């Protein structure tokens with residue numbers, strides 16, 4: 465029986481998720497909530513190995529999709545469900561919505577197939593709240609380039625190297641999912657300054673925790 469609560473963070477690359485995740489962790493700590501922070505793809509040793517392959521190795525869209533869900537199955541079974549059952553909250557930097565956005569919207573994998581994979585791997589383990597950090601392409605590029613400068617060169621992974629058209633399809637798929645989510649997914653305009661975003665986050669989280 466699930467006792468903890470499950471929050472996922474989503475958004476396009478460069479939306480500033482890491483900054484907002486750190487804020488959320490501080491917020492929960494201040495409320496004495498017992499929580500674990502984890503991420504996808506990743507969160508277990510095997511899933512982290514799959515992450516390295518997924519971010520760096522060339523592969524077909526079908527292989528990518530199956531590896532994403534394989535990593536997710538490990539993550540759900542070994543980290544998320546046990547934590548929720550212990551009564552801990554789980555904060556995951558991305559979850560299944562990312563597959564619908566990136567593999568579905570971005571790569572064109574049929575949504576019906578993704579739904580079947582989701583049913584097979586995730587079963588009923590769904591987030592109670594999903595924060596979707598939304599930015600336009602120009603902001604995403606600007607932040608990625610500013611944040612990833614190493615030795616004068618910009619280090620981007622396989623997804624970050626995709627063209628603007630891919631980004632726009634991912635973004636549209638996220639929006640469509642948010643609209644159909646009956647309030648579970650909250651879209652946050654993440655192109656604004658950090659203070660403004662955090663004000664919104666505080667109001668949202670106060671409501672969620674009430």
Ligand code: TMP
Pocket residue numbers: 477503504505532557558559560561562563564566567623624
């Ligand atoms: P991150 O950079 O936010 O940690 O995520 C790694 C990348 O993996 C990001 O570009 C989005 C991508 N991704 C998918 O394509 N499908 C998925 O299901 C997940 C969880 C991530």
